[in-house]
Amino acid sequence: MTSQSESASADDHRGFGLLLVQLGYHAARMFGELLEPLGLEQRHAGMLSRLAANEGKSQQALGELLGLNATRMVFLVDELEQRGLVERRRNPADRRSHALYLTDEGRDMLGRAQQVISGHEQQLSAALTDTERGQLLRLLRRVADEQGLAAQSMPGVYKPVRGD
Secondary structure: OOOHHHHHHHOOOOOOOHHHHHHHHHHHHHHHHHHHHHHOOOOHHHHHHHHHHOOOOHHHHHHHHHHHOHHHHEEEEHHHHOOOOOOEEOOOEEEEEEEEEEEEHHHHHHHHHHHHHHHHOOOOOOOHHHHHHHHHHHHOOOOOHOOOOOOOOOOOOOOOOOOO
């Protein structure tokens, strides 16, 4: 007769992928709902935070870093520019390209989005200690790295980091 902890341990490996999918879907749905009052979608928040860490890069370079094709990148930047959150400036190093920058409004919106992100992460990990949160983050990053998911890529975009 096996104990409950032994059977739980044996089942830990079987549902790993499904559990990640369930948690991912749940987290994404919650995140979208939390961003809604700001008038942002998840992709907008992701782009604002990635741009803040990479201001002044060309639109093409940032698109490559994020794993977005040129068409999707232009569409996303157009949306954010129309809302006054992002601006394109001629790249002084290459007049044929544009460098991307957050506007003051974009920085304000990013600050509000980061508050939402922080609260969302706290809510998702409420059952964990700080040490456990750190362990989980390191383990998930290791799994993501092994699967070829670049740390800077946008969610839902597969960008191989190896020769996959």
